[in-house]
Amino acid sequence: MTTATKCSSDSVLTDGDVRNYINGNFVSTADTIDDFGPATGTVIARIPRSQQADVDNAVAAAKSAYPEWKATPVAVRAEYLHKICAAIQKEAAHLAELETLDCGKPISLTSQVEIPRAALNFKFFAEFATGDETQSHEMADAVNITQRAPVGVAALITPWNLPLYLLTWKVAPALLCGNTIVAKPSELTPLTANALAQIIHSVGLPAGVFNLVHGYGAECGGPLVGHEDVSLVSFTGGTATGKLVAATAAPQFKKLSLELGGKNAAIIFKDCENDDWDNMIATTVRSSFLNSGQVCLCCSRILVEESVYDRFVTDFVKGVEALRIGRPLDKDTTTGALSSRAHVEKVRSYIQLAKEEGGVILTGGVIPDLKEEFAEGFWLKPTVIAGLDPRTSRVATEEIFGPVVTIHTFKDAADAVDIHNSVKYGLAGTLWTSNLKQAHAVSRQMHTGMVWVNTWLHRDLRVPFGGVMASGVGREGGKHSLEFFSELKNICFKY
Numbered sequence: 043m044t045t046a047t048k049c050s051s052d053s054v055l056t057d058g059d060v061r062n063y064i065n066g067n068f069v070s071t072a073d074t075i076d077d078f079g080p081a082t083g084t085v086i087a088r089i090p091r092s093q094q095a096d097v098d099n100a101v102a103a104a105k106s107a108y109p110e111w112k113a114t115p116v117a118v119r120a121e122y123l124h125k126i127c128a129a130i131q132k133e134a135a136h137l138a139e140l141e142t143l144d145c146g147k148p149i150s151l152t153s154q155v156e157i158p159r160a161a162l163n164f165k166f167f168a169e170f171a172t173g174d175e176t177q178s179h180e181m182a183d184a185v186n187i188t189q190r191a192p193v194g195v196a197a198l199i200t201p202w203n204l205p206l207y208l209l210t211w212k213v214a215p216a217l218l219c220g221n222t223i224v225a226k227p228s229e230l231t232p233l234t235a236n237a238l239a240q241i242i243h244s245v246g247l248p249a250g251v252f253n254l255v256h257g258y259g260a261e262c263g264g265p266l267v268g269h270e271d272v273s274l275v276s277f278t279g280g281t282a283t284g285k286l287v288a289a290t291a292a293p294q295f296k297k298l299s300l301e302l303g304g305k306n307a308a309i310i311f312k313d314c315e316n317d318d319w320d321n322m323i324a325t326t327v328r329s330s331f332l333n334s335g336q337v338c339l340c341c342s343r344i345l346v347e348e349s350v351y352d353r354f355v356t357d358f359v360k361g362v363e364a365l366r367i368g369r370p371l372d373k374d375t376t377t378g379a380l381s382s383r384a385h386v387e388k389v390r391s392y393i394q395l396a397k398e399e400g401g402v403i404l405t406g407g408v409i410p411d412l413k414e415e416f417a418e419g420f421w422l423k424p425t426v427i428a429g430l431d432p433r434t435s436r437v438a439t440e441e442i443f444g445p446v447v448t449i450h451t452f453k454d455a456a457d458a459v460d461i462h463n464s465v466k467y468g469l470a471g472t473l474w475t476s477n478l479k480q481a482h483a484v485s486r487q488m489h490t491g492m493v494w495v496n497t498w499l500h501r502d503l504r505v506p507f508g509g510v511m512a513s514g515v516g517r518e519g520g521k522h523s524l525e526f527f528s529e530l531k532n533i534c535f536k537y
């Protein structure tokens with residue numbers, strides 16, 4: 043089956059053909075899974091439905107390639123990362139179209155943010171590899187050399203919301219540190235992972251170093267996590283799945299990183315009314331509805347100081363209603379479709395629940411009226427809900443992971459912190475204030491892995507990325523990724 047996008051004549055991509063990539067070969071499976079384009083709701087590709095035997099083959103290939111890759115100097119590994127980065131950049135326009143087709147998200151997002159970041163993930167880690175991590179500790183009669191050694195075969199399991207962005211965020215440091223890989227992308231968005239395998243093949247990475255298996259979570263992801271020859275699992279996805287992954291991996295003592303969901307809040311103090319109001323409104327619209335709210339960092343709760351609540355609601359709803367929902371390939375579209383029909387139904391069930399909980403829909407809450415072409419697609423309007431109890435409402439405290447935000451008031455900083463910390467998640471929070479002391483005090487009390495002050499999703503790839511409580515375990519990013527994808531090893535030399 044051929045997808046609707048076109049590659050240039052010298053492209054290494056053949057996107058009509060989605061296969062597993064095992065030991066340097068592209069292989070099919072007997073059974074397949076339909077891959078739907080969310081904008082139209084039609085089948086755009088058929089992908090492998092891998093089972094235990096396919097996972098076994100991929101892990102065996104990764105295990106067999108490991109000794110040689112482990113012994114490959116880090117500078118040579120970094121050179122491969124540079125080549126993969128260059129190939130992604132060369133194919134960027136096509137990759138952006140593929141991602142848009144597979145996810146239903148706007149081309150502005152894939153072409154300006156996601157695909158450039160996928161390339162940057164490789165460049166960043168290639169340049170991060172200095173070898174400076176080696177330390178020595180001298181004794182009177184010996185010297186200790188502490189080095190970083192790779193961990194082994196890494197299972198990398200990624201979700202559907204930022205497919206290539208999040209896959210490359212794991213692949214680049216895992217390769218750099220000398221691990222071999224079996225990757226399992228989401229069955230909902232397999233196309234750019236398939237393209238990445240074709241790119242990796244084209245740059246001549248040794249066979250077996252990178253392997254890719256497509257399939258359902260239970261049939262393919264589960265056997266991969268549980269495989270006895272897998273030493274490390276890096277998972278990004280929902281909290282419920284993260285629990286299953288942890289329950290399998292922990293008793294086998296695998297290294298484990300879990301980047302899970304969130305119920306992030308944006309806290310808006312009245313003092314940002316003075317100088318930063320318009321920027322705050324525009325950024326809060328973005329932090330609520332970027333990728334239709336399907337980013338783990340999106341702020342799905344907005345807490346507003348009482349005295350500026352009315353002004354906030356008026357300006358925020360105006361900003362939300364100005365979003366352009368429609369054809370994802372149009373350059374000025376800001377808001378596309380959701381990932382799947384099941385996800386639309388999940389999000390709609392929360393909107394219904396909000397009504398039952400006494401909430402008021404300020405805007406959205408319905409399927410948009412789009413052209414005939416999109417009648418069967420997976421669409422929902424950006425939705426703003428007020429009037430819910432921020433501590434007890436299910437809609438205001440459970441992860442929805444879609445285009446729905448709830449707005450609440452708070453009295454003072456202590457009240458804001460109390461509401462903020464009343465959910466079981468703790469990924470990333472945002473606060474808006476011109477009072478430096480307040481920013482300092484509140485950010486320290488917010489129980490999250492990350493806080494942004496007067497900004498949002500302002501990324502520096504060196505900083506630790508990850509959450510607390512139900513938002514996950516472990517940190518990735520910069521040296522934290524290198525620490526996760528390697529083990530410290532001490533060698534003591536007696537004089």
Ligand SMILES: NC(=O)C1=CN([C@@H]2O[C@H](COP(=O)(O)OP(=O)(O)OC[C@H]3O[C@@H](n4cnc5c(N)ncnc54)[C@H](O)[C@@H]3O)[C@@H](O)[C@H]2O)C=CC1
Pocket residue numbers: 199200201202203226227228229257258259260262263264267278279280281283284286287301302303304337338385388441442443
């Ligand atoms: N980045 C994030 O924070 C994400 C959060 N979510 C949240 O999770 C909810 C459910 O979404 P799903 O599509 O079910 O995501 P999921 O968490 O089940 O899927 C993520 C990845 O895990 C794999 N997987 C599923 N079951 C597995 C298992 N037993 N063992 C190993 N791998 C497994 C999937 O195939 C996919 O590759 C969403 O509605 C959203 O609330 C979903 C995706 C991303």
Ligand SMILES: O=C(O)/C=C/C=C(\O)C(=O)O
Pocket residue numbers: 203204208211278279301336337338339501507
């Ligand atoms: O690294 C980033 O900039 C963003 C990461 C986003 C996720 O991990 C997510 O949405 O799951």
